[in-house]
Amino acid sequence: MKLIFATNNLHKVEEIKAVINDSFQVIALKEAGIDMDIPEPHETLEANASEKSRTIYHLTKTGCFSEDTGLEVAALNGEPGVKSARYAGEGRSFDRNIEKLLQKLQDKPDKSARFRTVISLIIEGRETLFEGVCPGRIIDEKRGTRGFGYDPVFIPDGSDKTFGEMSLEEKTKYSHRTKATEKLVAFLNSLEPINKF
Ligand code: ITT
DSSP states (O other), X not given: OEEEEOOOOHHHHHHHHHHHTTSSEEEETTTTTOOOOOOOOSSSHHHHHHHHHHHHHHHHOSOEEEEEEEEEEGGGTTOEETTGGGTTOTTOOHHHHHXXXXXXXXXXXXXXXXXXXXXXXXXXXXXXXXXXXXXXXXOSSOOOOOSSTTGGGEEETTOSSXXXXXXXXXXXXXXXXXXXXXXXXXXXXXXXXXXXX
16 A cells, blocks of 8 residues: 655654555655645644645545654643644754753753654545654753654653664654554554555
């Protein structure tokens, strides 16, 4: 089955392909010849994920999925959450987002946080959502240069390394994105054969 992944974030593509392997053919927007930055105007990850997959489904009428991910920090009442990409402003700078986060958390003893991913899949006009959560904590300064976004300051429960210090394979073991993608794959595998091709 061929599925368009409605994203422009190549890190996400790499991480999701590592979980999906060769079971399904996943094509990012660029590979599908679509040059579009889909707006994410909503207040929830679910609504933004739906917006992205619905936009591409209506355009292509091809099976597609998208995902929206947020870092939810307990001491900040779930911030940056749905605003994770633009936390420090429209520039979408990973470094400035991290700086703002660390500054806001400076005096807070509770550093617990979680990444939450919501995938929206649309096949033959029917939408299904899948969620993946990775609990962990934020550290006071950046460690590691791998991954993207908030990875250098996030340590998942069960590890002493940040995502920024992990290889793709290691991050995949813990990641919110892996958990949501595994649910997506299980769902796709459960579809009647007639829907698969
Ligand atoms: P799309 O094209 O898929 O929308 P995006 O980069 O805009 O790509 P999001 O709207 O989901 O993606 O942005 C969420 C932000 O949260 C992203 O820019 C990162 O800063 C951060 N983020 C998401 N997943 C992450 C991960 O696995 N590790 C670290 N930070 C992550």
